[in-house]
Amino acid sequence: MLVTSALPYANGPIHIGHLVEYIQTDIWVRFQKLVGNRCLYICADDTHGTAIMIRAGKEGRSEVDLITQMSRAHQADFAGFDIGFDHYGSTHCEENRMLCGEFWAAMRTAGLIVERDVAQLYDPESNTFLSDRFVRGTCPKCGARNQPGDNCGSCGATYSPTDLIDPRSTLSGAVPILREAPHLFVQLEKLHAFLETWIDQGGALQSETANYLKGQFLANELRDWDISRPAPYFGFEIPDAPGNYWYVWFDAPIGYIASTLQWCKANGGNLDDWWRNPDCEIHHFIGKDITYFHTLFWPGMLHAAGYQLPTKVHIHGFLNVGGEKMSKSTGTLVAAETFLKHADPGFLRYFYASKLGARVEDLDLGADEFVDKINSDLIGKVVNLASRVGKFASRTGLADTYPDDGGLFASAAAAGDEIAEAYEACEYSRAMRRIMELADAANPFVEHARPWDLNKDPAQLETLRDVCTVAANLFRQLAIYLAPVLPKLAEQCGDWLGDPIRSWDQSQTPLLGKPVQPFVRMMDRIQVEALHQMMEESRTPEPATADPASRWNDSDQPLKAEPLAAEISIDEFAKVDLRIARIIDAQQVPEANKLLKLTLSLGGEERRQVFAGIKAAYEPEQLIGRLVVIVANLTPRKMRFGLSEGMVTAAGPGGAEVFLLGVDEGGQPGQRVH
């Protein structure tokens, strides 16, 4: 079988959010290898695209220089967390260029490619077409300034970058111009029927994902996929369309194959054994953000080029920290490197394992929960089991026959199948729970056997040896079951008992008649301060903007929408009698579309009935009791629903966007506004 994790983009360091995926995959791969499956774990850096090109330009170096350095950093981070790739390549390699050409030719032959002109914003100063994220401007809907080209961070509207008011290139600050260029498209609709069948019958997807695709994409005609980018672009030039490059999402997944090919070259393998062999399972582990690339485009590409389709696409959710999205400003976006400075990588591996299931669900890392889980499970239950008999065991060695342990070893051995099934199904949290149950059962054995008393009586040496034999073997079982998650622990256990852990089956037979090495401590408790420190270190404060105007980022739209009125004198203003009033009752007017009926108090017994057009913006209950500003000397107006004796002041474009004027603390009903 062949297993992949998504290719990390060569534009930033690995952080604990990425690691969810690599740890999830690595556990699965280690499990497969442990049970004896032939398994290759393939990954690579994803290196192409505008972002890389621009960053390299900014840093004044070549793209190759940038991605080379980034790849080194990524691999060091992964190694630090014991992610055991069989091969780690790069999408920027000759193998990938060759394979891209092969896929391309196949797709051309299949008649999937068409050419069409696309108008895109172009930066005339840096001579680059601008993808959405490199254009910023004023939101056409709400008028918020300095918003990205695809959607508004303020009102959430989505639009195309050409809709932006006053657009600017983030590269040069230049005003982008609209320029047409021919693009090449994949007509995915031609593969509609194939994809439908694959999704329905392949069993490759979690049910929620299949459901999502069917409802979201396959229910309609599939749109053509824009697969080329005009120069300049860091990537591979399309052989039969000079001046055009494959879009990064074309060559990235092909990188899985290219990286496998590199492995084959280095290890004497045959690529078709892995990618064109119906007997070879192919498993992709990805995050939910790139679902459709891997479940629509990629299967389509593989199908067109005659490669084996994925057996399973395992999709996981995102990581939250402390119940919130990771962010640089709160320091929850902890780099892999930073984590390693403060804590054992095994802790993160175990924590994720204890939280991961087979569903597409986000998981949460809480500092206290993390510390509790590590200290009580790993330290208190697992490692401590070995530690309790460590000193004695190295003196007594292991007995020649397995002593009576009340059935503990046998029942833990019997649990092996269930635990294995949980690993296989990616239900790691279930596996961890079962393993901890075994650890819970093992510790009382030591307690009741009282090896510390036996140790004082030389005549009891045999019994002591038996107790140590049981405890050491129960610990070894745990280490084997945990080996996919905690490879270091398995190694330490192997060193201690002089028998390396290589296979899942070792959990079924006790280790006997061997000397035991001096016990060395395996893990240390973690303090919650360690987590706080790594977050503190990861915090990069929101850049404080010097210019107050840009800090608030207020739009000029409202003023443009409603320009200033003609000048008036102070006397004219004085004619308008504005008063503070308290809303003492607010009622729906069922027949009215926009109106609420308000009863206002101006203090004392003075009451006003006012109809206000704020129905869409406010619930009556939330209005009662609050102070508003009203025009108190307005001629009463007879309306369909009754007399309106004044007007409540409010701003905003209307509809739900209505904002009542408030009164600061201390203002009283009846007071005039001057």
Place this chain on the structure above:
RNA sequence: GGCGGAGUAGCUCAGUUGGUUAGAGCACCGGCUUCAUAAGCCGGGUGUCACCGGUUCAAGUCCGGUCUCCGCUACCA
């Protein structure tokens, strides 16, 4: 608005096809212990299984409805 998931002890969760008195770990309280890394053992459940209704001899579990939270999505890939 649509789709999906969740709601069980203070916290994290388990609870299989309905079936005794609803569970585990952690936390907490009491006692014991000292081999072990402020570790361990024994005992202790403090719950309106979100809410309402229905089916049933029997509902955390099945059905209908309501509420709350989360994720995705709203024609952008």
